[in-house]
Amino acid sequence: MAEATIQEGFLCPICHKDLRSANNLITHFQDLHSEDKDLLTSIKEIYGKVKKKILTVDDQDIENFRKEISLQEKYYLEYSEPQDPGPTVSHTDYFKSIRRDRLDHKTAETNKLIIRLDRLLRVYAPDRKQHEQELVAWLDGSTVSRCPSCASSFNITRRQHHCRLCGSIMCNSCSYFLSYETAQTIITPLNSGGPKEPNPNKETDSLRICYHCLDMLDSRRRVQIDQVLQPIICQLYSHLQNMKSQVESSTDMYMKVYNSIISGETTYILQDLQSLRTTIADKAQMIDTISKKIASLSVDPSTPKAMLLQNNIRKATSMYIKDYLLTLPAPPTLQEIEKIRYERSSKAVEDDDIPVKNTNIKKVTVTTGWSPANVKNDVTVTEEEDPLLEQISIVTSYIKQARENQRFEEVASLQENLNMLKEMYRKQHYKNL
Template sequence: MADGAAIKEGFICPICIKDFRTPNNLLSHFQDQHSEEQDLLKSIKEIYGKAKKRILKLEDQDLQTFKEQNREVYFLEPSPPQDVGPFRSHTDYLKDLRREKLDHRTAETNRLIIRLDRLLRTFGPDRKQQEQELVEWLDGSSVTRCPSCAASFNIARRQHHCRLCGSIMCKNCSYFLPYDQAYRIVAPINNTSDKDYSGKETDTLRICDHCLKMLESRQRVQINQMLKPTIWQLYSLLEKNRKQVQSFVDLYNKMYDSLTSGETTFLLQDLQSLRSTIAEKAQIIDTLSKKIASEPVDPEMPKAVLVQNNIRKSTSNYIKDFLLTLPQPPSSEDIENIREKLAMSFREESDIRSSRQPKIQTVAVTTGWSPAPANIEPPSQDEDDNPLKEQMRIVRNYIDQARKAQRYEEVASLEENLRMLQDTYRRQRTALG
């Protein structure tokens, strides 16, 4: 081979000087193109066979060595189970360490909050002196570098003190806490407002990075405590409407029983109006339960899906069993028939009641509702100035207010008062001739 010629590698034909890439292609080429070179073909086959045997031999040796090295792992019988030895729980020790760390962080944060509250109350030309009296400042005579960034203090880089902890820092490592943000941090703790502080909203407090992180962490905790999940808000609203509609259902049943028994305590139109209100509340409750069931679930809380579905299922059963099964209001004809059947007994009871001294009842306020003062115009000169007439006008005004507020029990009590006043007034007119 000449000097400087390129060296070829691979399964190369010694006659054609071509690379056939695989030994089978090289043998096929020799048999087809160079059959006269039998000696050379024989030598190539011998070389290929020796190489193949050597490779297979090495693979067999490696496999045998691997089996011998791992024979104990693969072929030994499993050892019998051992008894559990003595053990020691470190849970209490871990809780103590964690409690000490949390207590230390909590105590430090509380101290910062107290100092911040006091600093917000400092004002006047000697404010800096007041701040040093509230928080002891670290002596900087022996401090040559900033503890945070290790920059040297000089004429251009002065020392500054944190107003909350008194530590030393440079200008680049200090932060200015605005007063309005400080108000929001302190006010929820001490139940104070901005008016309790004398500083301006444009004022600031210089603090270090450590104190800033402690205050921000406390503020994040406060925000997280105030925020409620959407599903919690929806469920609270659902329960509020459910309690309200339950009181309506109880009143509806009471009014229905009164009307179907022939009593005149309640009016049919009030019963129909109350049923419409219950239907609207049932629709609101059903919509809220659907929203709760469709709320996205946190992957870390797989049982939340079951809770949401149970809320939806229980709400549907409540609407179906208690709201949709309410009896239909009776017709006016049915009520008249019932009252006609009981007319004799009612007439006798009315005679007994008319013979007694009337007793004017007051409005039964059991749920915190009371009517507004009635603005009644004075009677004209031609109109009767009987005090009973004025009382009846006042009671009618109260009845209108109670009906608008859907206070049907108060309406019934006022209607009874009005009937008594009317009976008394008629007896007076009859006695006067």
């Protein structure tokens, strides 16, 4: 028996013709089958129920939708000015405080693990398990029925184990065995007080720890590796910035010494200025060399911005040397210095306004371990019983050593003391005549 064909659509119940739509079906039934009024009524009822079920919409929703449409049509604007931003609240400080507390807590917990690990590695006794329990308190296993990590029940085949660092309980599957060699590399920064004693334990020995402790140790190790293994460009740039900081302090001192000499003061000498200029030139050459090395570093083709960064560092360094270091004034000649000092002394004599110097001697703290015995003094002591000459000799030796080490701030203070001592000695000498 052949299978009957299944028809779908708006079918006439009498002639089984597909009329494509409900309206066509009703019209067809009224024209051709009008004698069956009851069937027509039932078809209309079924169609009405289906239509109402398909298009079920709450009357209140329709009313709200109509109101929204009317409001949009009434107040619609093609262009509206952007509104001013309202009041804002910054949560940055709160976020930093929360993050700081969490980082401090994690750092403290990690340091505890490192200290415990260092102590555990020093346990060489045969009853090592007992000593490990003495160093780290183990959690009571009678209150734990499941593994906290995998939630598996403990039984005869799945035994309880303890983490040697935190004392928590876990199963064998959730344990990690940290080898002694790896543990030794983790605690290396703690063992800076000399070489450790050789470990008598076997190389295959290890410490059972949980994955939580392992994650904290790995995080600390990654931070240490990142600090040591910085990219070469970061290392060079850090060195470049350090050299810039040094040369800036030298240039500030250069201008101070230059202005002092140009104004006719005798605190500094021409050799001081020339020494500083030579130092600045050497540092400028080193800065230029570092910037060239940064620009010549190989770059991954997939990171084109790295090459742009390196070239910008090179350009910025060249402009820095050109605008900041090469514009320093040249040292004056000896003839110019003598002319300046002669004009200053002549003006002082004409004005008769030489200030009376204070005879109080300032104390200078010497931090370099200088002593007057290791440098030959330029001042000859003719009267050993005169303490002023002895002090002049000591201060003179200090000034010489300070100039050799380019400690020109101390040179200025020492020179001021030397001038006071000489003035006091001059007055005392003329008074005795």
